[in-house]
Amino acid sequence: MTTLVGTWSLIRLILRRDRFRLTVWILVLGLVPVMTASAFIGLYPTEASRQALAATVVDSPAFNALLGPLYDISIGGLTAWRIGTLGSVFVALMAVLTMIRHTRDDEEAGRRELLGSTVVGHHAPLAAAIIVVVAIGLLVGLIITAGMVGLGEALTGSLAFGLGYALVAFAFAGVGAVSAQLTESASTGRGIAVGTVGFAFLLRMAGDAGADSGLSWLTWVSPFGWFSKLRPFGGEEWWVLSLWLLFGLVTIGAAFAISARRDVGAGAFPPRPGPAEAGATLGNPFGLAWRLQRGAFIGWALGIGAIGVVYGAAGDSIGDLLESNPQFAEIFEQLGGEQGITDTFFSAAVGIIAIIVSAYAIRSVLRLRVEEEGQRAEHVLATATPRLRWAWSHLVFGVAGPVLILALAGILVGVSYGLVIGDVWGPVPRIVGAAMTQLPAVWVLTGIAMALYGLAPGFVAVSWGFLVAFLLLGQLGQILQFPQWTLDLSPFSHIPMVPAEELEAMPLVILVLIAGGLIGAGLVGFRRRDVDF
Amino acid sequence: MSGLVKTFGATRALDGLDMEVATGEIHGFLGPNGAGKTTAIRIVLGLLRQDSGSVSLLGGDPWSEATELHRRLAYVPGDVMLWPTLTGGEVIDLLGRLRGGLDEERKAMLLERFDLDPTKKGRTYSKGNRQKVALIAALASNVELLILDEPTAGLDPLMEAQFREVVERDIRDGRTVLLASHILAEVEALCDRVSIVRKGRIVESGTLAELRHLTRTNVSAEVSSDPAAIAQVPGVHELRVHDHRVEFEVDSDRLGEAVKALAPLGVRSLISHPPTLEELFMRHYQDEVVE
Numbered sequence: 001m002t003t004l005v006g007t008w009s010l011i012r013l014i015l016r017r018d019r020f021r022l023t024v025w026i027l028v029l030g031l032v033p034v035m036t037a038s039a040f041i042g043l044y045p046t047e048a049s050r051q052a053l054a055a056t057v058v059d060s061p062a063f064n065a066l067l068g069p070l071y072d073i074s075i076g077g078l079t080a081w082r083i084g085t086l087g088s089v090f091v092a093l094m095a096v097l098t099m100i101r102h103t104r105d106d107e108e109a110g111r112r113e114l115l116g117s118t119v120v121g122h123h124a125p126l127a128a129a130i131i132v133v134v135a136i137g138l139l140v141g142l143i144i145t146a147g148m149v150g151l152g153e154a155l156t157g158s159l160a161f162g163l164g165y166a167l168v169a170f171a172f173a174g175v176g177a178v179s180a181q182l183t184e185s186a187s188t189g190r191g192i193a194v195g196t197v198g199f200a201f202l203l204r205m206a207g208d209a210g211a212d213s214g215l216s217w218l219t220w221v222s223p224f225g226w227f228s229k230l231r232p233f234g235g236e237e238w239w240v241l242s243l244w245l246l247f248g249l250v251t252i253g254a255a256f257a258i259s260a261r262r263d264v265g266a267g268a269f270p271p272r273p274g275p276a277e278a279g280a281t282l283g284n285p286f287g288l289a290w291r292l293q294r295g296a297f298i299g300w301a302l303g304i305g306a307i308g309v310v311y312g313a314a315g316d317s318i319g320d321l322l323e324s325n326p327q328f329a330e331i332f333e334q335l336g337g338e339q340g341i342t343d344t345f346f347s348a349a350v351g352i353i354a355i356i357v358s359a360y361a362i363r364s365v366l367r368l369r370v371e372e373e374g375q376r377a378e379h380v381l382a383t384a385t386p387r388l389r390w391a392w393s394h395l396v397f398g399v400a401g402p403v404l405i406l407a408l409a410g411i412l413v414g415v416s417y418g419l420v421i422g423d424v425w426g427p428v429p430r431i432v433g434a435a436m437t438q439l440p441a442v443w444v445l446t447g448i449a450m451a452l453y454g455l456a457p458g459f460v461a462v463s464w465g466f467l468v469a470f471l472l473l474g475q476l477g478q479i480l481q482f483p484q485w486t487l488d489l490s491p492f493s494h495i496p497m498v499p500a501e502e503l504e505a506m507p508l509v510i511l512v513l514i515a516g517g518l519i520g521a522g523l524v525g526f527r528r529r530d531v532d533f
Numbered sequence: 534m535s536g537l538v539k540t541f542g543a544t545r546a547l548d549g550l551d552m553e554v555a556t557g558e559i560h561g562f563l564g565p566n567g568a569g570k571t572t573a574i575r576i577v578l579g580l581l582r583q584d585s586g587s588v589s590l591l592g593g594d595p596w597s598e599a600t601e602l603h604r605r606l607a608y609v610p611g612d613v614m615l616w617p618t619l620t621g622g623e624v625i626d627l628l629g630r631l632r633g634g635l636d637e638e639r640k641a642m643l644l645e646r647f648d649l650d651p652t653k654k655g656r657t658y659s660k661g662n663r664q665k666v667a668l669i670a671a672l673a674s675n676v677e678l679l680i681l682d683e684p685t686a687g688l689d690p691l692m693e694a695q696f697r698e699v700v701e702r703d704i705r706d707g708r709t710v711l712l713a714s715h716i717l718a719e720v721e722a723l724c725d726r727v728s729i730v731r732k733g734r735i736v737e738s739g740t741l742a743e744l745r746h747l748t749r750t751n752v753s754a755e756v757s758s759d760p761a762a763i764a765q766v767p768g769v770h771e772l773r774v775h776d777h778r779v780e781f782e783v784d785s786d787r788l789g790e791a792v793k794a795l796a797p798l799g800v801r802s803l804i805s806h807p808p809t810l811e812e813l814f815m816r817h818y819q820d821e822v823v824e
Contacts, residue, residue: 184617271656273620273652274620274652275622276622276651279623282619282623282630283626283630283631285631292618375612375614378580378608379610379624381580381599382578382603383632384601384632384633386599386600387599
């Protein structure tokens with residue numbers, strides 16, 4: 001296999017370049033499930049307490065859509081339900097992002113060419129990236145298995161959980177590998193790969209939520225659905241592991257086949273010629289930024305909109321839950337009856353959508369850094385374009401983009417829920433209102449990214465750390481019983497749970513002021529600092 | 534620019550750089566890699582701010598009046614990166630519009646002369662073609678100052694010749710050009726004045742004639758008697774004697790004394806020529822290697 005010569009050296013290069021990044025992935029992906037299980041032990045020590053928790057969720061398509069079905073009420077079973085499927089999405093993201101980073105990114109930047117002239121086989125970079133991703137998957141699986149067994153959970157379930165994650169990494173290494181082959185552009189490849197992850201998750205959501213309407217087969221189509229079909233701690237179906245294995249082998253095989261047929265630097269699809277002259281809109285920095293950001297804007301809007309549709313369709317199921325569980329009718333009454341429960345569900349759904357929108361806001365702002373580091377900013381900044389105008393041309397996508405995407409998502413949640421309950425436009429205003437309430441928290445993330453860009457441009461990636469921290473605080477902080485002041489660090493914890501709760505203006509105003517202050521600091525910092533190369 | 538200092542961490546990129554480019558001249562800016570050429574240019578463009586010293590660009594402050602001043606200049610970076618999804622034609626138009634105007638006629642002429650296909654996407658261009666895109670955008674812009682950082686690096690010799698011809702014929706016309714370059718023949722052909730930078734300082738500056746005057750002349754001669762006595766003449770360096778052949782360098786203002794010393798030795802042949810720019814340049818490079 002001369003085409004694989006040099007694979008080992010390339011693996012070492014990847015490990016050297018990404019030693020921090022990969023360590024963080026392994027620790028977060030591996031330890032979060034174990035920490036969740038450990039918290040559940042403290043929270044629900046008795047069988048009865050777990051039974052009570054299970055009863056609230058077991059028949060609810062809404063919860064099924066969010067998290068997948070609950071099969072078993074052991075600590076392990078609850079953990080697999082609460083964190084298993086959601087966590088596997090992040091395993092898949094790790095896999096596709098790492099794959100593209102070490103294949104197409106290097107190729108587009110010309111680094112691959114440098115390697116290609118040395119003793120490195122044609123397939124070696126692809127093979128090296130796949131081996132690294134699979135190794136990370138195995139390490140994550142090992143941490144989970146060891147951790148769960150260490151907490152006293154069943155070995156079979158722990159092993160299924162760990163192996164499931166390892167194989168999700170394997171399957172999505174294949175998705176990343178194929179995406180990297182298709183186009184010459186790494187960012188398009190990333191879009192295809194992350195879009196595939198999102199689409200697979202949507203299929204699983206729709207399948208799990210729509211079990212009653214004959215859509216449950218969709219769960220079987222999605223590699224994320226297979227995690228619940230594997231049933232860790234709930235009577236493991238070991239053969240399901242072979243689905244990921246097969247999926248991974250087919251996609252990886254396809255990637256190698258495409259790679260063998262194409263030139264270094266080229267994609268499977270040849271580039272098309274474009275216009276010889278610029279259109280009328282491409283005459284100022286905003287026209288340029290729109291041209292560079294429109295693809296991502298449309299892609300994120302469609303993806304987040306699709307999630308909204310699924311959430312909306314799941315909303316009606318709350319009522320069924322109420323009827324089937326008279327024991328909990330009382331609690332629901334306290335929460336405001338069926339209306340109250342549905343509203344609580346929608347507040348939670350809008351909160352999750354807001355986190356995803358924040359990711360969009362951060363990447364939009366950080367496009368500034370991409371342009372600067374890519375030495376394209378200097379073209380524009382050496383023309384009659386003031387620095388702040390150039391900064392705003394991208395920043396506006398992080399400020400106004402979330403407004404449009406949240407509004408669209410709110411409308412789609414509302415309409416989709418409205419269609420189910422037979423009142424198409426009825427729920428729309430309330431849910432759009434709830435979505436808009438999230439804006440100040442999203443803008444805080446926009447502000448954090450901008451402040452880092454202006455004041456500490458070498459550390460812009462820390463923005464993602466803030467987002468992950470806020471996500472973990474919001475999703476797991478209460479389960480893990482973090483002290484209240486740590487929970488309050490997240491801007492999302494200050495957003496009133498509209499429509500379930502009253503709208504309170506004060507926290508929103510304060511968040512907007514914080515966001516504005518951060519953006520202002522970033523702009524002033526950028527105006528004063530050197531343009532970096 | 535006077536007394537410019539700029540440090541990046543522990544490295545002192547500019548160490549008291551003084552330089553002047555007069556309106557209407559083509560000024561060559563020479564120096565080895567890492568000497569500080571690009572840093573100086575980026576300060577002039579207001580992309581970097583100097584730690585100390587002062588800069589004036591077209592009568593203004595390049596940092597605080599950047600926008601206004603940039604309307605009057607065009608810049609071609611040394612390492613041209615383009616937007617992967619924009620075509621070359623789009624980039625040329627975009628940069629022209631951002632600068633405040635493009636001469637369409639000149640653009641068409643340049644596209645033809647540089648033989649560039651403007652419909653290809655940025656990521657598919659080679660280094661030379663990316664360079665051409667930025668060059669055409671700059672040369673076609675209606676500006677009074679061009680700042681070109683190694684504009685022909687990556688161009689083939691044919692295109693290099695085109696560039697020289699275009700600058701000579703169409704661009705010169707009243708415009709000021711700052712040309713950082715490694716191609717000495719290009720600088721020699723185009724530039725009115727030259728500054729040589731080393732380790733963040735200007736070590737030579739002036740017209741080519743002045744620089745030659747300040748430096749050494751190469752002399753090689755054949756004489757009938759032993760030429761060892763030449764070594765005693767002040768201002769003679771690098772003396773090499775092979776039997777009756779003698780080669781040396783002499784400080785240009787001592788040339789007369791050297792010739793006087795040669796005369797009694799019975800000169801059979803004598804060749805003397807002023808230093809080429811390359812020799813000027815090599816002298817400063819080599820000093821560095823020796824240190």
